[in-house]
Amino acid sequence: MDFELTAEQQQVREVARAFAEAELGDKIAPFDERHEFPHEIVRKLGPLGFLGVLVPEELGGAALDYVSYALIVEELCRGDASVGITMWAHNSLCTNHIATFGSPEQKRRYLPPLAAGRVLGAWGLTEPGSGSDAAALVTRAELRGESWILNGSKAFITNASVASTAVVMARTDGGRSRGISAFVVERGAPGFTSGKPYRKLGLHASDTAELIFQDARIPAASLLGERGAGFAQAMTVLEGGRIAMAAMGVGIAQAAVDQATRYMRQRTAFGKTLAEFDGLQGMIADVATDVEVARLLTLRAAYLKDSGRPAMHAAAMAKLFASEAAMKAATKAVQIHGGAGYISEFPVERIFRDAKLTEIGEGTSEIQRMVIAREILQLT
Ligand SMILES: Cc1cc2nc3c(=O)[nH]c(=O)nc-3n(C[C@H](O)[C@H](O)[C@H](O)COP(=O)(O)OP(=O)(O)OC[C@H]3O[C@@H](n4cnc5c(N)ncnc54)[C@H](O)[C@@H]3O)c2cc1C
Structure with a gap:
Protein backbone atom coordinates (compact mmCIF):
# COMPACT_ATOMS: atom_id res chain seq x y z
CA MET A 1 0.00 0.00 0.00
CA ASP A 2 1.68 3.19 -1.08
CA PHE A 3 -0.92 5.94 -0.52
CA GLU A 4 1.22 8.11 -2.79
CA LEU A 5 4.04 8.29 -0.29
CA THR A 6 6.79 10.74 -1.17
CA ALA A 7 10.31 9.44 -1.72
CA GLU A 8 11.28 10.80 1.70
CA GLN A 9 8.34 9.08 3.42
CA GLN A 10 9.23 5.79 1.73
CA GLN A 11 12.82 6.17 2.83
CA VAL A 12 11.80 6.88 6.42
CA ARG A 13 9.65 3.74 6.37
CA GLU A 14 12.59 1.67 5.06
CA VAL A 15 14.88 2.96 7.82
CA ALA A 16 12.28 2.15 10.48
CA ARG A 17 11.63 -1.29 9.00
CA ALA A 18 15.34 -2.10 8.85
CA PHE A 19 15.78 -0.98 12.46
CA ALA A 20 12.81 -3.07 13.61
CA GLU A 21 14.06 -6.15 11.77
CA ALA A 22 17.57 -5.79 13.17
CA GLU A 23 16.86 -4.70 16.74
CA LEU A 24 13.32 -5.67 17.78
CA GLY A 25 11.20 -8.84 17.47
CA ASP A 26 13.07 -11.80 18.94
CA LYS A 27 15.68 -9.51 20.52
CA ILE A 28 13.02 -7.87 22.67
CA ALA A 29 11.43 -11.14 23.79
CA PRO A 30 13.89 -11.64 26.71
CA PHE A 31 13.23 -8.10 27.96
CA ASP A 32 9.50 -8.76 27.76
CA GLU A 33 9.96 -11.97 29.72
CA ARG A 34 11.98 -10.17 32.43
CA HIS A 35 9.66 -7.11 32.46
CA GLU A 36 12.77 -5.06 31.76
CA PHE A 37 13.04 -1.72 29.96
CA PRO A 38 15.46 -2.10 26.98
CA HIS A 39 17.54 1.04 27.60
CA GLU A 40 20.24 0.15 25.06
CA ILE A 41 17.77 -0.44 22.25
CA VAL A 42 15.70 2.67 22.99
CA ARG A 43 18.91 4.74 23.05
CA LYS A 44 19.55 3.71 19.43
CA LEU A 45 16.35 5.48 18.34
CA GLY A 46 17.93 8.90 19.04
CA PRO A 47 20.56 8.96 16.27
CA LEU A 48 17.89 7.85 13.76
CA GLY A 49 15.83 10.95 14.59
CA PHE A 50 13.03 8.78 15.98
CA LEU A 51 12.99 10.57 19.35
CA GLY A 52 12.55 14.00 17.80
CA VAL A 53 10.28 13.13 14.90
CA LEU A 54 8.05 16.22 15.12
CA VAL A 55 10.64 18.64 16.51
CA PRO A 56 11.97 21.44 14.22
CA GLU A 57 15.47 20.90 12.84
CA GLU A 58 16.86 24.03 14.53
CA LEU A 59 16.05 22.41 17.89
CA GLY A 60 17.71 19.14 16.94
CA GLY A 61 14.64 17.32 15.62
CA ALA A 62 13.92 15.46 12.40
CA ALA A 63 11.01 17.82 11.52
CA LEU A 64 9.07 15.06 9.78
CA ASP A 65 5.37 15.10 8.94
CA TYR A 66 2.64 13.00 10.56
CA VAL A 67 2.49 10.56 7.65
CA SER A 68 6.19 9.77 8.21
CA TYR A 69 5.61 9.58 11.94
CA ALA A 70 2.74 7.10 11.48
CA LEU A 71 4.94 4.97 9.23
CA ILE A 72 7.73 4.91 11.83
CA VAL A 73 5.35 3.97 14.67
CA GLU A 74 3.80 1.23 12.52
CA GLU A 75 7.15 -0.31 11.65
CA LEU A 76 8.48 -0.15 15.21
CA CYS A 77 5.28 -1.72 16.58
CA ARG A 78 5.41 -4.38 13.91
CA GLY A 79 8.79 -5.25 15.45
CA ASP A 80 7.81 -4.71 19.06
CA ALA A 81 5.01 -2.67 20.61
CA SER A 82 6.85 -2.02 23.91
CA VAL A 83 9.51 -0.02 22.09
CA GLY A 84 6.75 1.48 19.95
CA ILE A 85 4.75 2.80 22.90
CA THR A 86 7.91 4.16 24.55
CA MET A 87 8.69 6.14 21.43
CA TRP A 88 5.03 7.16 21.01
CA ALA A 89 4.66 8.62 24.53
CA HIS A 90 7.99 10.41 24.21
CA ASN A 91 7.20 11.97 20.81
CA SER A 92 3.42 12.36 20.61
CA LEU A 93 2.77 13.40 24.15
CA CYS A 94 5.66 14.93 26.09
CA THR A 95 7.85 16.33 23.32
CA ASN A 96 5.01 17.41 21.08
CA HIS A 97 3.23 19.18 23.96
CA ILE A 98 6.35 21.27 24.62
CA ALA A 99 6.99 21.82 20.88
CA THR A 100 3.40 23.01 20.34
CA PHE A 101 2.72 25.04 23.48
CA GLY A 102 6.10 25.82 25.07
CA SER A 103 7.60 29.31 25.10
CA PRO A 104 10.76 29.87 23.00
CA GLU A 105 12.81 29.49 26.24
CA GLN A 106 11.07 26.27 27.20
CA LYS A 107 11.58 24.85 23.70
CA ARG A 108 15.28 25.74 23.74
CA ARG A 109 15.73 24.20 27.17
CA TYR A 110 13.79 20.94 26.78
CA LEU A 111 13.54 19.98 23.12
CA PRO A 112 17.20 19.44 22.09
CA PRO A 113 17.91 16.78 24.76
CA LEU A 114 14.53 15.12 24.17
CA ALA A 115 14.97 15.11 20.38
CA ALA A 116 18.47 13.67 20.61
CA GLY A 117 17.28 10.97 22.99
CA ARG A 118 19.63 12.10 25.76
CA VAL A 119 16.55 12.10 27.99
CA LEU A 120 13.14 10.47 27.70
CA GLY A 121 9.79 12.19 28.16
CA ALA A 232 -7.44 22.40 25.71
CA GLN A 233 -3.73 21.83 25.07
CA ALA A 234 -4.06 18.20 26.14
CA MET A 235 -6.95 17.66 23.70
CA THR A 236 -4.82 19.01 20.83
CA VAL A 237 -1.95 16.75 21.88
CA LEU A 238 -4.34 13.78 21.97
CA GLU A 239 -5.43 14.42 18.37
CA GLY A 240 -1.91 13.68 17.11
CA GLY A 241 -1.42 11.03 19.78
CA ARG A 242 -4.45 9.10 18.54
CA ILE A 243 -3.07 9.04 15.01
CA ALA A 244 0.11 7.48 16.36
CA MET A 245 -1.85 5.06 18.55
CA ALA A 246 -3.78 4.04 15.41
CA ALA A 247 -0.43 3.41 13.72
CA MET A 248 0.52 1.31 16.72
CA GLY A 249 -2.60 -0.80 16.11
CA VAL A 250 -1.68 -1.16 12.43
CA GLY A 251 1.84 -2.32 13.31
CA ILE A 252 0.63 -4.87 15.86
CA ALA A 253 -2.05 -6.15 13.46
CA GLN A 254 0.54 -6.48 10.69
CA ALA A 255 2.85 -8.39 13.04
CA ALA A 256 0.00 -10.80 13.81
CA VAL A 257 -0.64 -11.33 10.08
CA ASP A 258 3.12 -11.85 9.47
CA GLN A 259 3.32 -14.52 12.17
CA ALA A 260 0.09 -16.25 11.12
CA THR A 261 1.22 -16.33 7.48
CA ARG A 262 4.59 -17.82 8.35
CA TYR A 263 3.02 -20.47 10.55
CA MET A 264 0.32 -21.42 8.00
CA ARG A 265 2.97 -22.06 5.38
CA GLN A 266 5.13 -24.29 7.55
CA ARG A 267 2.75 -26.25 9.81
CA THR A 268 1.16 -29.39 8.39
CA ALA A 269 -1.99 -31.30 9.39
CA PHE A 270 -3.84 -34.06 7.51
CA GLY A 271 -0.99 -34.15 4.98
CA LYS A 272 -1.36 -30.47 3.98
CA THR A 273 0.00 -27.16 5.12
CA LEU A 274 -2.41 -25.04 7.16
CA ALA A 275 -2.28 -22.58 4.24
CA GLU A 276 -4.39 -25.02 2.23
CA PHE A 277 -7.36 -25.05 4.66
CA ASP A 278 -10.30 -22.90 3.55
CA GLY A 279 -11.30 -21.86 7.07
CA LEU A 280 -7.83 -20.50 7.84
CA GLN A 281 -7.56 -18.81 4.44
CA GLY A 282 -10.78 -16.95 5.29
CA MET A 283 -9.32 -15.83 8.62
CA ILE A 284 -6.09 -14.53 7.13
CA ALA A 285 -7.94 -12.80 4.28
CA ASP A 286 -10.26 -11.01 6.72
CA VAL A 287 -7.55 -9.78 9.03
CA ALA A 288 -5.18 -8.78 6.21
CA THR A 289 -8.05 -6.72 4.74
CA ASP A 290 -8.63 -5.07 8.12
CA VAL A 291 -4.95 -4.14 8.32
CA GLU A 292 -5.14 -2.39 4.95
CA VAL A 293 -8.29 -0.48 5.96
CA ALA A 294 -6.70 0.48 9.29
CA ARG A 295 -3.55 1.67 7.51
CA LEU A 296 -5.54 3.78 5.05
CA LEU A 297 -7.62 5.37 7.84
CA THR A 298 -4.44 6.10 9.79
CA LEU A 299 -2.61 7.66 6.86
CA ARG A 300 -5.72 9.67 5.99
CA ALA A 301 -5.85 11.11 9.52
CA ALA A 302 -2.10 11.83 9.36
CA TYR A 303 -2.54 13.50 5.98
CA LEU A 304 -5.34 15.73 7.31
CA LYS A 305 -3.16 16.71 10.25
CA ASP A 306 -0.27 17.51 7.91
CA SER A 307 -2.55 19.70 5.78
CA GLY A 308 -3.58 21.70 8.84
CA ARG A 309 -7.18 20.50 8.66
CA PRO A 310 -9.22 19.30 11.67
CA ALA A 311 -8.21 15.69 12.26
CA MET A 312 -9.89 14.72 15.56
CA HIS A 313 -12.79 12.88 13.90
CA ALA A 314 -10.52 11.04 11.45
CA ALA A 315 -8.03 10.27 14.22
CA ALA A 316 -10.78 8.80 16.40
CA MET A 317 -12.04 6.64 13.52
CA ALA A 318 -8.52 5.46 12.69
CA LYS A 319 -7.69 4.71 16.33
CA LEU A 320 -10.97 2.89 16.91
CA PHE A 321 -10.70 0.75 13.79
CA ALA A 322 -6.97 0.05 14.00
CA SER A 323 -7.05 -0.96 17.67
CA GLU A 324 -9.96 -3.32 17.13
CA ALA A 325 -8.23 -4.69 14.01
CA ALA A 326 -5.10 -5.31 16.10
CA MET A 327 -7.05 -7.22 18.73
CA LYS A 328 -8.92 -9.22 16.11
CA ALA A 329 -5.78 -10.02 14.09
CA ALA A 330 -3.91 -11.08 17.24
CA THR A 331 -6.80 -13.29 18.34
CA LYS A 332 -6.98 -14.97 14.93
CA ALA A 333 -3.20 -15.36 14.77
CA VAL A 334 -3.23 -17.20 18.12
CA GLN A 335 -6.08 -19.38 16.83
CA ILE A 336 -4.15 -20.19 13.65
CA HIS A 337 -1.20 -21.29 15.82
CA GLY A 338 -3.38 -23.67 17.86
CA GLY A 339 -1.61 -24.70 21.11
CA ALA A 340 1.63 -23.08 19.95
CA GLY A 341 -0.15 -19.72 20.03
CA TYR A 342 -0.76 -20.04 23.74
CA ILE A 343 2.85 -20.46 24.81
CA SER A 344 5.45 -17.75 25.04
CA GLU A 345 8.01 -19.31 22.66
CA PHE A 346 5.89 -18.06 19.78
CA PRO A 347 5.70 -14.27 19.21
CA VAL A 348 1.91 -14.29 18.75
CA GLU A 349 1.45 -14.80 22.49
CA ARG A 350 3.23 -11.47 23.13
CA ILE A 351 1.47 -9.77 20.22
CA PHE A 352 -1.91 -10.86 21.62
CA ARG A 353 -1.13 -9.40 25.07
CA ASP A 354 0.28 -6.19 23.62
CA ALA A 355 -2.67 -5.59 21.26
CA LYS A 356 -5.18 -5.05 24.08
CA LEU A 357 -3.62 -1.77 25.19
CA THR A 358 -4.50 -0.11 21.90
CA GLU A 359 -8.22 -0.42 22.76
CA ILE A 360 -7.61 1.29 26.13
CA GLY A 361 -4.81 3.85 25.93
CA GLU A 362 -5.24 7.34 24.45
CA GLY A 363 -9.02 7.08 24.95
CA THR A 364 -10.83 3.74 25.07
CA SER A 365 -12.86 2.40 22.14
CA GLU A 366 -16.01 3.61 23.91
CA ILE A 367 -14.60 7.15 24.09
CA GLN A 368 -13.59 7.05 20.40
CA ARG A 369 -17.15 5.99 19.52
CA MET A 370 -18.46 8.88 21.62
CA VAL A 371 -16.16 11.38 19.82
CA ILE A 372 -17.20 10.04 16.40
CA ALA A 373 -20.93 9.98 17.21
CA ARG A 374 -20.89 13.50 18.69
CA GLU A 375 -19.37 14.87 15.50
CA ILE A 376 -21.86 13.03 13.28
CA LEU A 377 -24.82 14.06 15.44
CA GLN A 378 -23.40 17.56 15.94
CA LEU A 379 -23.66 17.31 19.72
CA THR A 380 -21.43 19.57 21.81
C1 LIG B 1 -0.12 0.70 29.49
C2 LIG B 1 -0.82 2.02 29.65
C3 LIG B 1 -0.16 3.20 29.31
C4 LIG B 1 -0.78 4.44 29.50
N1 LIG B 1 -0.06 5.58 29.26
C5 LIG B 1 -0.59 6.78 29.62
C6 LIG B 1 0.19 7.97 29.54
O1 LIG B 1 1.36 7.95 29.12
N2 LIG B 1 -0.36 9.14 29.97
C7 LIG B 1 -1.65 9.21 30.44
O2 LIG B 1 -2.08 10.30 30.82
N3 LIG B 1 -2.42 8.09 30.52
C8 LIG B 1 -1.91 6.89 30.13
N4 LIG B 1 -2.67 5.74 30.25
C9 LIG B 1 -4.02 5.85 30.77
C10 LIG B 1 -5.12 5.60 29.73
O3 LIG B 1 -5.19 6.70 28.85
C11 LIG B 1 -6.43 5.37 30.52
O4 LIG B 1 -6.30 4.12 31.17
C12 LIG B 1 -7.63 5.38 29.61
O5 LIG B 1 -7.88 6.68 29.11
C13 LIG B 1 -8.90 4.89 30.34
O6 LIG B 1 -9.08 5.55 31.57
P1 LIG B 1 -9.33 4.69 32.89
O7 LIG B 1 -8.29 3.63 32.96
O8 LIG B 1 -9.47 5.60 34.03
O9 LIG B 1 -10.71 3.96 32.64
P2 LIG B 1 -12.18 4.55 32.98
O10 LIG B 1 -12.28 5.94 32.45
O11 LIG B 1 -12.47 4.32 34.42
O12 LIG B 1 -13.10 3.60 32.09
C14 LIG B 1 -13.58 2.33 32.55
C15 LIG B 1 -14.54 1.81 31.49
O13 LIG B 1 -15.65 2.70 31.38
C16 LIG B 1 -15.81 3.10 30.03
N5 LIG B 1 -16.32 4.48 29.98
C17 LIG B 1 -15.87 5.57 30.67
N6 LIG B 1 -16.56 6.67 30.32
C18 LIG B 1 -17.48 6.27 29.40
C19 LIG B 1 -18.49 6.95 28.65
N7 LIG B 1 -18.71 8.27 28.76
N8 LIG B 1 -19.25 6.21 27.79
C20 LIG B 1 -19.05 4.86 27.65
N9 LIG B 1 -18.10 4.18 28.34
C21 LIG B 1 -17.32 4.88 29.18
C22 LIG B 1 -14.42 2.99 29.43
O14 LIG B 1 -14.46 2.89 28.02
C23 LIG B 1 -13.93 1.72 30.10
O15 LIG B 1 -14.45 0.60 29.42
C24 LIG B 1 -2.09 4.49 30.00
C25 LIG B 1 -2.79 3.31 30.31
C26 LIG B 1 -2.16 2.09 30.15
C27 LIG B 1 -2.91 0.84 30.53
Missing part, protein backbone atom coordinates in the same frame (compact mmCIF):
# COMPACT_ATOMS: atom_id res chain seq x y z
CA ALA A 122 6.52 11.27 29.88
CA TRP A 123 3.09 12.91 29.87
CA GLY A 124 0.60 12.72 32.71
CA LEU A 125 -3.10 13.37 32.31
CA THR A 126 -4.67 10.21 33.80
CA GLU A 127 -5.09 9.96 37.57
CA PRO A 128 -6.22 7.13 39.85
CA GLY A 129 -9.70 8.71 39.95
CA SER A 130 -9.97 10.06 36.39
CA GLY A 131 -9.12 8.56 33.01
CA SER A 132 -11.83 8.84 30.37
CA ASP A 133 -13.27 11.74 32.37
CA ALA A 134 -9.95 13.56 32.29
CA ALA A 135 -11.41 16.96 33.25
CA ALA A 136 -12.22 15.53 36.69
CA LEU A 137 -8.52 15.43 37.61
CA VAL A 138 -7.65 16.57 41.14
CA THR A 139 -3.85 17.01 41.19
CA ARG A 140 -3.43 20.60 42.40
CA ALA A 141 -0.90 23.26 41.51
CA GLU A 142 -0.69 26.40 43.66
CA LEU A 143 1.42 29.42 42.87
CA ARG A 144 3.47 30.41 45.94
CA GLY A 145 5.92 33.22 45.28
CA GLU A 146 8.25 32.13 42.49
CA SER A 147 7.21 28.46 42.62
CA TRP A 148 4.31 26.19 41.78
CA ILE A 149 3.58 23.59 44.47
CA LEU A 150 2.08 20.39 43.09
CA ASN A 151 0.19 17.75 45.08
CA GLY A 152 -1.42 14.59 43.72
CA SER A 153 -0.52 11.70 41.46
CA LYS A 154 -0.80 10.53 37.87
CA ALA A 155 -1.64 6.89 37.12
CA PHE A 156 -0.60 4.52 34.29
CA ILE A 157 2.01 6.90 32.85
CA THR A 158 4.21 5.55 30.06
CA ASN A 159 7.93 6.20 30.68
CA ALA A 160 7.15 7.52 34.20
CA SER A 161 10.14 5.93 35.88
CA VAL A 162 12.63 6.30 33.00
CA ALA A 163 11.79 9.86 31.94
CA SER A 164 13.74 12.94 32.99
CA THR A 165 11.17 15.39 31.65
CA ALA A 166 7.42 15.16 32.20
CA VAL A 167 4.49 17.28 31.12
CA VAL A 168 1.62 17.11 33.62
CA MET A 169 -1.83 18.57 33.79
CA ALA A 170 -2.89 19.94 37.18
CA ARG A 171 -5.75 21.96 38.61
CA THR A 172 -4.87 25.60 39.21
CA ASP A 173 -8.42 26.96 39.51
CA GLY A 174 -12.02 25.90 40.05
CA GLY A 175 -14.34 24.77 37.28
CA ARG A 176 -13.71 21.68 35.26
CA SER A 177 -11.61 21.86 32.12
CA ARG A 178 -10.94 25.62 32.33
CA GLY A 179 -9.27 25.26 35.72
CA ILE A 180 -6.56 22.94 34.39
CA SER A 181 -3.05 24.07 33.47
CA ALA A 182 -0.05 22.23 32.00
CA PHE A 183 3.44 22.16 33.50
CA VAL A 184 6.80 20.81 32.53
CA VAL A 185 8.51 19.05 35.42
CA GLU A 186 12.11 17.87 35.64
CA ARG A 187 13.28 14.78 37.46
CA GLY A 188 15.04 15.92 40.60
CA ALA A 189 12.47 18.59 41.46
CA PRO A 190 11.95 18.39 45.23
CA GLY A 191 8.83 16.36 46.11
CA PHE A 192 8.53 14.78 42.63
CA THR A 193 9.02 11.01 42.39
CA SER A 194 7.77 8.11 40.32
CA GLY A 195 6.26 4.87 41.58
CA LYS A 196 7.38 1.29 41.07
CA PRO A 197 6.54 0.14 37.52
CA TYR A 198 3.22 -1.74 37.30
CA ARG A 199 3.11 -5.44 36.37
CA LYS A 200 1.04 -5.36 33.18
CA LEU A 201 -0.88 -7.78 30.94
CA GLY A 202 1.32 -6.84 27.99
CA LEU A 203 3.98 -4.37 26.83
CA HIS A 204 6.26 -5.81 29.51
CA ALA A 205 9.34 -4.14 28.07
CA SER A 206 7.73 -0.70 28.36
CA ASP A 207 7.74 1.38 31.51
CA THR A 208 4.42 2.35 33.10
CA ALA A 209 4.28 3.86 36.58
CA GLU A 210 2.80 6.64 38.68
CA LEU A 211 4.08 10.20 38.81
CA ILE A 212 3.85 11.37 42.41
CA PHE A 213 3.80 14.97 43.68
CA GLN A 214 4.12 15.64 47.40
CA ASP A 215 4.53 19.36 47.88
CA ALA A 216 6.61 19.21 44.71
CA ARG A 217 8.25 22.55 44.05
CA ILE A 218 8.85 23.68 40.46
CA PRO A 219 9.75 27.14 39.13
CA ALA A 220 6.96 29.55 38.19
CA ALA A 221 8.33 29.44 34.62
CA SER A 222 7.29 25.75 34.35
CA LEU A 223 3.77 26.72 33.28
CA LEU A 224 3.19 25.76 29.63
CA GLY A 225 1.21 28.41 27.78
CA GLU A 226 -1.62 30.21 29.55
CA ARG A 227 -2.91 29.37 33.00
CA GLY A 228 -6.19 27.45 32.50
CA ALA A 229 -5.30 26.32 28.96
CA GLY A 230 -3.92 22.91 29.97
CA PHE A 231 -7.00 20.86 29.16
